[in-house]
Amino acid sequence: MRSLTSAVLSAALSASLGVLFTQPLPVRSLTSYANDFVDPSLILGRDFSNVTVEAQATIFEWANELAKEGPWTVMNKSVTPPSGDKHDYMSWAPYSWPDCSSVGNTTELAPEEVWTKCPYVTRDGQFNPDGRLINDVGAFGDLADAVLYNALAWAIKGSGPYAGNVVNFVKTWFLDQDTAMNPNLNYAQMKRGPDGQVGQHTGVLDLKCMSKLVSGVLILREGKASEWTSEIDTQLTNWTKSYIEWLTTAKIALEEQAADNNHGTFYYNQLAALQILVGDKDGAKQTLEKYFTTQFKWQIAANGDQPLETARTRPYHYRAYNLAAMITNAKLGSYVGYNAWNLTTDNGTTIQSALDYAITLPAGKETASELWPNVVAVGAIYGDPEGKYAKFMLENAKRTYPQDPQFLWNQPFSDSGLVKATSTSTTKGGSGASGSDDDDDSGKGKNGAAGVMGGAWSVAVAAGAVALALAVL
Numbered sequence: 001m002r003s004l005t006s007a008v009l010s011a012a013l014s015a016s017l018g019v020l021f022t023q024p025l026p027v028r029s030l031t032s033y034a035n036d037f038v039d040p041s042l043i044l045g046r047d048f049s050n051v052t053v054e055a056q057a058t059i060f061e062w063a064n065e066l067a068k069e070g071p072w073t074v075m076n077k078s079v080t081p082p083s084g085d086k087h088d089y090m091s092w093a094p095y096s097w098p099d100c101s102s103v104g105n106t107t108e109l110a111p112e113e114v115w116t117k118c119p120y121v122t123r124d125g126q127f128n129p130d131g132r133l134i135n136d137v138g139a140f141g142d143l144a145d146a147v148l149y150n151a152l153a154w155a156i157k158g159s160g161p162y163a164g165n166v167v168n169f170v171k172t173w174f175l176d177q178d179t180a181m182n183p184n185l186n187y188a189q190m191k192r193g194p195d196g197q198v199g200q201h202t203g204v205l206d207l208k209c210m211s212k213l214v215s216g217v218l219i220l221r222e223g224k225a226s227e228w229t230s231e232i233d234t235q236l237t238n239w240t241k242s243y244i245e246w247l248t249t250a251k252i253a254l255e256e257q258a259a260d261n262n263h264g265t266f267y268y269n270q271l272a273a274l275q276i277l278v279g280d281k282d283g284a285k286q287t288l289e290k291y292f293t294t295q296f297k298w299q300i301a302a303n304g305d306q307p308l309e310t311a312r313t314r315p316y317h318y319r320a321y322n323l324a325a326m327i328t329n330a331k332l333g334s335y336v337g338y339n340a341w342n343l344t345t346d347n348g349t350t351i352q353s354a355l356d357y358a359i360t361l362p363a364g365k366e367t368a369s370e371l372w373p374n375v376v377a378v379g380a381i382y383g384d385p386e387g388k389y390a391k392f393m394l395e396n397a398k399r400t401y402p403q404d405p406q407f408l409w410n411q412p413f414s415d416s417g418l419v420k421a422t423s424t425s426t427t428k429g430g431s432g433a434s435g436s437d438d439d440d441d442s443g444k445g446k447n448g449a450a451g452v453m454g455g456a457w458s459v460a461v462a463a464g465a466v467a468l469a470l471a472v473l
Contacts, residue, residue: 030062031404032145033373034324035208035269037331038215038409040222043155048408051415055407056156062405063153066146067165071172072139073179079134081187082197087180089140090187091206092131096120098193120193125313137188137206143173144209144216149405151216155223163220163227170217175235183243184250201255201263204247208266211273211328218276237278244274261308262318264295265325272332281336288333292340296326302347304357316363320370323358326351327377341381352382359392372397373406380410390414 048056074089081088098118100109109117111130132138147166154162172179188203190196217236220228247253248271256267268291275284299322301307309318330351333340344350355378358371372393379389393401394416401407402415 030065030145031369032141032209033212033406034321034370035211035266035328036215036324036373036377036406037211037269037273037328037335038148038152038219039331039335040155040215040218042409043152043219044223046156048156049411051402051419052408052411054403054419055405058403059149059152059156059405059408062145063149063162063165066142066149067161069142070146070165071169071179072143072146073172074136074139074181075179076139077134077136083187085182087182088187089136089181089185089206090134091137091189091203092128092134093120093122093189093191093196093200093202094127094131095122095124096131096191096196097123097126097128115192116194116197118193120191120196122191140173140207141209143169144213147216148212149216151219152405152408154225155219163225166216166220167227167232170236171232174239175232180239183239184246185253186250199252201252201259204253204256204270205263205266208270208325210270211332214273214277240274240278244271244278247271247274260295260298262322262325265291265299265322265329268295269325269328269332272329272336276332276336284332285336285338288329288336288338288340291329292333292343296329296343297346299326300345300347300349300351300354302349304349304353304355306354314366316358316361316366316368317370319354319358319361320374323351323354323371323374326354327374330381331377352378359389368396372401373404373410376401376404376406376410376413380413384414387414390416394418 075086077086077090079090080086081090097120098114099121100114100118102119103109103117105113105117146169150162150165150169153160154166174180185203185206186199188199188206190199190203217228221233253267256263257271258264259267268287272284272287275281275287299306299308306319306322309315309322312318330340340351342350355374359375363371375389375392384390390413397404399418402419407413407415
């Protein structure tokens with residue numbers, strides 16, 4: 001994110017030039033949410049509040065930034081899975097560390113020897129840095145974000161390269177013969193060592209962000225993007241059906257489904273989203289009902305705590321993490337006609353109860369921002385009549401929180417009077433389904449968030465932004 005000083009200079013320059021071609025407000029550094037699901041009808045309706053103009057601007061910036069990094073493929077890893085096929089997804093358990101004390105070597109072991117000869121032990125919450133030497137997990141996370149934000153940008157603007165970007169990313173990861181991932185996670189989160197050359201059930205978590213990716217695909221499908229052809233849709237549906245078969249029958253997948261903590265919650269995110277993708281809304285509804293009548297029932301204590309997450313080495317992170325997954329399951333439920341927002345646990349608590357407890361606890365040395373999207377989501381769904389959630393965001397996320405992309409789809413939620421710009425083109429009236437052309441104007445067009453990025457600021461607003469920024473220096 002640009003510094004506050006840069007923001008002041010940018011606003012001042014815009015005012016001095018008469019705001020012929022103004023700069024957008026500085027936007028947030030790219031952050032990958034733990035998970036989310038965006039209802040495509042909300043986005044395609046384009047009935048956006050003016051308080052979301054800064055969030056829209058961020059969506060365009062993130063879409064363009066991610067597009068420069070893609071496409072992604074499992075074929076880029078430098079280590080071949082035990083199957084001998086690089087098309088198989090592969091990752092190493094993040095908290096798994098080698099203990100070579102019993103190996104009996106007299107010379108230093110090469111990394112490849114350590115990976116196969118030394119027993120590995122788990123140190124909860126302590127990342128082994130060499131785990132990212134194979135980064136299929138990071139590549140998939142970037143892919144999911146790129147699909148989501150490029151689809152959002154297409155829907156808001158109605159043109160540009162965004163739908164084509166999504167098609168390119170999806171074809172490369174899932175469909176093209178030379179680069180496609182095989183539909184299994186047999187080698188995800190391998191523990192390594194002499195007995196660790198197979199995947200573990202925890203590895204299913206690696207593809208938790210399928211719900212973000214599915215959101216993007218649904219936006220293009222339901223918005224009838226010309227680039228999203230029936231051939232591509234059919235191919236992705238076929239791949240997904242094969243993967244669902246693995247996800248619902250493989251031993252390690254079923255072990256993950258049975259996990260009591262966030263692993264189980266995220267499993268249901270993934271399966272329900274994929275069932276929606278292939279048109280099985282009834283199956284998705286059954287999947288979500290199973291979660292909310294099993295794991296959910298014991299995940300939240302009477303005081304709103306999540307004991308299974310609090311027991312971990314990074315409790316603030318894990319509470320926010322599982323809460324994001326619970327919220328995502330509830331959003332998926334809303335999409336298929338299953339209202340889970342007011343369902344209660346065996347202790348009489350709801351998703352809101354978990355959030356209300358979490359916001360009372362300091363982050364300490366952990367990353368405070370992990371909780372913020374959950375605060376906005378809960379406030380948007382349950383309401384914020386006393387303003388406590390908006391107050392929390394203002395006190396903790398400060399003045400930038402309306403710039404966060406999720407502020408677009410988690411509405412209504414107060415901007416605390418922070419959004420000073422207005423846009424004349426963020427409500428109904430344009431079509432996000434008009435097909436795309438080949439120009440990449442980085443969001444500087446006439447529709448949607450382009451109102452922010454291409455001249456919606458008035459001189460008075462720009463000058464006001466300068467004054468506001470100077471007041472808080």
